[in-house]
Amino acid sequence: DSGVTQTPKHLITATGQRVTLRCSPRSGDLSVYWYQQSLDQGLQFLIHYYNGEERAKGNILERFSAQQFPDLHSELNLSSLELGDSALYFCASSEKPGTTITDTQYFGPGTRLTVL
């Protein structure tokens, strides 16, 4: 158990809908990262928050947004869902802001999103 929690574990929804994925980092970690894992794209970085502030963006669609709250949990909002958004979404956390090469990211169990 990495100490990172994600809810829900599974989510099934329809095209055009909006969903919210939730992540709680390990105790003491200030950084939260979101990744998407799909069969065709592999593991892709979406976005990084550190202590409530957005730090870096990756290949995140405009239909997707995220935030990190004062209690450090984070939410990833996916809207106008398409079939291609079906994937495993991971949250990872680390202690530091990601500015050192020793900053290990610990992953949550993931949320499996299925868009029908």
Next chain:
Amino acid sequence: AQKITQTQPGMFVQEKEAVTLDCTYDTSDPSYGLFWYKQPSSGEMIFLIYQGSYDQQNATEGRYSLNFQKARKSANLVISASQLGDSAMYFCAMMWLGGSEKLVFGKGTKLTVNP
């Protein structure tokens, strides 16, 4: 651009034997970190081992060791005394200074341990 290459889509090993999973990387940045993660069929990503670009010694964590050859830009994972529970996908990943604080992953290697 930084890239991780795992050339073995699948590997098979007999229980109790050692296995090496290959990883090569491409970066011009002198400061980087290399990570290996295990993803069992249940889906979670488990951190296994880390190697920094300035580390003089190869990293070891229990049955996992990293064969780091900086000049060849390779960071192969060695699993000794394989167990049935080692059957999983294994991903090599890299982060680097100035890399937007993200991990870049390879496509993974599926390891099957046979009894």
